[in-house]
Amino acid sequence: MDNFVQVKAVFFDYECFVEGLKSLKDAHYMDYTAFGPTNLHEIEHLMPVKGSAVRVYATLGAILGLITFWLMCIFTSRIYMLITGGKPAVSNVPFIIPAYEGTILTGSIFAFIAVLIIAALGSHLPPADYDPRYSENAYGIELLCEDTRADKAVKLLEDAGATEVNRR
Amino acid sequence: MANSVMKQVDDEVIGSLSRPSIGYMAALGLCGFLITLGVIAYIVQYFVGMGVTGLSIPIAWAVYITNFVFWVGIAHAGTLISAILFLFRTKWRNRINRVAETMTIFAIMTAGLFPLIHLGRVWVFWWLLPYPNWRHLWPNFKSPLVWDVIAVSTYLIVSTLFFYLGLIPDIATVRDRTKSGWRKTLYNITSLGWTGKYDQWRHYARGYLALAALVTPLVISVHSVVSWDFAMSLVQGWHSTIFAPYFVAGAIHSGLAMVITMLIPLRKALRLERLLTVYYFEQMALLMIFTGSILTYSYAIEAFSTWSGNELFDMQFSLFRAFGSPAYSPIFWFVILGNTILPMTFFSKRLRTNLTYLLVAAILANVAMWLERFVIIVVSLSHDYLPSSWAIYAPRAVEIALSLFAIGFFFFLVLSFVKLFPSIPMSEAKEDALAQEEK
Numbered sequence: 219m220d221n222f223v224q225v226k227a228v229f230f231d232y233e234c235f236v237e238g239l240k241s242l243k244d245a246h247y248m249d250y251t252a253f254g255p256t257n258l259h260e261i262e263h264l265m266p267v268k269g270s271a272v273r274v275y276a277t278l279g280a281i282l283g284l285i286t287f288w289l290m291c292i293f294t295s296r297i298y299m300l301i302t303g304g305k306p307a308v309s310n311v312p313f314i315i316p317a318y319e320g321t322i323l324t325g326s327i328f329a330f331i332a333v334l335i336i337a338a339l340g341s342h343l344p345p346a347d348y349d350p351r352y353s354e355n356a357y358g359i360e361l362l363c364e365d366t367r368a369d370k371a372v373k374l375l376e377d378a379g380a381t382e383v384n385r386r
Numbered sequence: 387m388a389n390s391v392m393k394q395v396d397d398e399v400i401g402s403l404s405r406p407s408i409g410y411m412a413a414l415g416l417c418g419f420l421i422t423l424g425v426i427a428y429i430v431q432y433f434v435g436m437g438v439t440g441l442s443i444p445i446a447w448a449v450y451i452t453n454f455v456f457w458v459g460i461a462h463a464g465t466l467i468s469a470i471l472f473l474f475r476t477k478w479r480n481r482i483n484r485v486a487e488t489m490t491i492f493a494i495m496t497a498g499l500f501p502l503i504h505l506g507r508v509w510v511f512w513w514l515l516p517y518p519n520w521r522h523l524w525p526n527f528k529s530p531l532v533w534d535v536i537a538v539s540t541y542l543i544v545s546t547l548f549f550y551l552g553l554i555p556d557i558a559t560v561r562d563r564t565k566s567g568w569r570k571t572l573y574n575i576t577s578l579g580w581t582g583k584y585d586q587w588r589h590y591a592r593g594y595l596a597l598a599a600l601v602t603p604l605v606i607s608v609h610s611v612v613s614w615d616f617a618m619s620l621v622q623g624w625h626s627t628i629f630a631p632y633f634v635a636g637a638i639h640s641g642l643a644m645v646i647t648m649l650i651p652l653r654k655a656l657r658l659e660r661l662l663t664v665y666y667f668e669q670m671a672l673l674m675i676f677t678g679s680i681l682t683y684s685y686a687i688e689a690f691s692t693w694s695g696n697e698l699f700d701m702q703f704s705l706f707r708a709f710g711s712p713a714y715s716p717i718f719w720f721v722i723l724g725n726t727i728l729p730m731t732f733f734s735k736r737l738r739t740n741l742t743y744l745l746v747a748a749i750l751a752n753v754a755m756w757l758e759r760f761v762i763i764v765v766s767l768s769h770d771y772l773p774s775s776w777a778i779y780a781p782r783a784v785e786i787a788l789s790l791f792a793i794g795f796f797f798f799l800v801l802s803f804v805k806l807f808p809s810i811p812m813s814e815a816k817e818d819a820l821a822q823e824e825k
Contacts, residue, residue, distance in 0.1 A: 334578070
């Protein structure tokens with residue numbers, strides 16, 4: 219079995235960073251990720267992993283909220299069948315409002331928690347190997363590949379314009 | 387070089403978190419004074435009772451509810467700028483959305499105090515909340531007042547989540563530039579270990595989009611629900627189908643005015659003139675022309691439907707409000723002029739790009755919007771179906787102090803926030819800077 223090495227490249231130019239990712243993709247490297255101070259969703263087509271399940275959780279939360287709030291209105295009204303405002307105790311039209319708010323509330327809470335869990339947020343400190351330049355003005359690529367392919371990866375990243383390339 | 391442009395953004399925004407100026411401290415002190423005044427007024431009201439206010443039947447809702455509606459309205463522009471303009475991919479929101487979102491959160495918190503202050507028996511406010519209890523009594527979910535509790539609470543929670551999610555990458559940037567001390571601990575905890583990794587950005591972008599999509603209908607619904615507190619009743623001046631869009635447009639109008647009122651002094655105090663150029667204020671002024679036009683249409687259609695309906699009570703009330711009351715009619719006309727003519731002056735490029743004029747106009751727009759709420763609530767109650775119950779209301783000292791408290795409380799929170807956390811969305815400002823650099 220081959221030994222795996224980690225290659226880390228730092229870019230101070232966004233175009234070079236994108237070029238580096240393109241090179242890795244074209245060379246069929248599969249296990250790499252990127253870091254940056256700006257939203258990286260625009261480079262999604264260059265990454266090995268795409269998409270996110272956050273919207274699925276948001277939708278599930280919204281459906282759960284709709285059902286829960288609507289049922290809450292119905293069952294609490296049935297506990298105390300007092301007619302107010304000339305409407306039957308269980309009146310579905312006015313219940314649309316709490317159900318609507320509940321849909322949005324629960325959907326949002328689910329979406330937020332999903333981001334925290336899926337994106338592994340929640341630690342009070344970044345990992346030890348974190349480079350603080352990634353939050354300022356540098357972009358980074360970290361690649362895990364077989365020892366035999368590491369030299370080629372280093373060359374590709376240097377050719378793309380990386381300011382620093384290290385392998386471990 | 388792109389990296390120097392991004393570094394410059396960081397330096398300017400993080401620089402705004404440095405030691406506050408004397409002017410800033412004076413403003414904070416003034417807010418503290420207004421808060422103290424309000425706390426004393428509330429203590430008096432709590433122990434003496436609601437008799438210290440000018441409230442009496444038929445005017446049982448007055449300045450406190452006016453403050454509630456006004457501050458909930460202020461909260462709306464924040465979400466418009468941050469969520470709705472985000473969904474429309476409007477680039478100019480990128481520099482101002484943080485301040486607008488901050489305004490949203492603190493304005494709802496301010497608004498939320500007023501129903502409690504107005505309750506009188508504040509110690510039983512929790513009866514409004516839906517929770518299982520031994521009395522088997524639940525809130526009446528058919529009541530607009532209960533809808534209001536649910537809508538405003540939902541708005542506060544969802545806006546806070548949306549605001550905090552957007553703040554995380556920027557807190558991480560500040561965390562990495564802070565060497566030590568309590569600020570470092572604060573940023574370490576609140577940045578949640580953000581590293582700027584692609585996986586985090588990927589889920590963050592989807593989550594932010596999902597929250598923006600969820601919060602957008604909420605903006606429309608919350609102030610519609612607030613308007614139904616009035617429109618569901620049979621009081622003249624309240625019972626109108628136009629109230630929901632009318633309130634939403636007014637809310638966004640006043641919120642935009644408040645963003646301008648906050649940002650013009652803040653950009654100077656925090657030395658953010660290079661990042662917050664006149665262009666952003668101009669865009670907000672243009673948006674105010676749009677919301678002002680909706681308000682103008684609403685005022686016109688209200689008068690037209692009264693005239694075409696030719697209903698006795700509606701007609702006499704509308705005439706009373708516009709011409710028949712020496713106390714209220716001047717306020718009514720100030721509102722009409724302030725919300726229809728004033729925004730139209732922004733058609734002039736010279737005026738809308740003059741920040742002094744814009745600041746004065748924004749303050750006047752806010753005064754006009756507060757008075758509009760006052761006219762809707764108080765004047766309608768003062769002149770109902772029974773001439774024997776007609777009355778004139780004037781706020782007492784306690785109510786004035788608590789209204790000033792709201793201003794102090796709101797600006798105290800805003801001023802504290804802008805010295806603790808980045809007031810400009812740094813990652814988005816960097817994206818803008820990069821895009822401009824590429825051009």
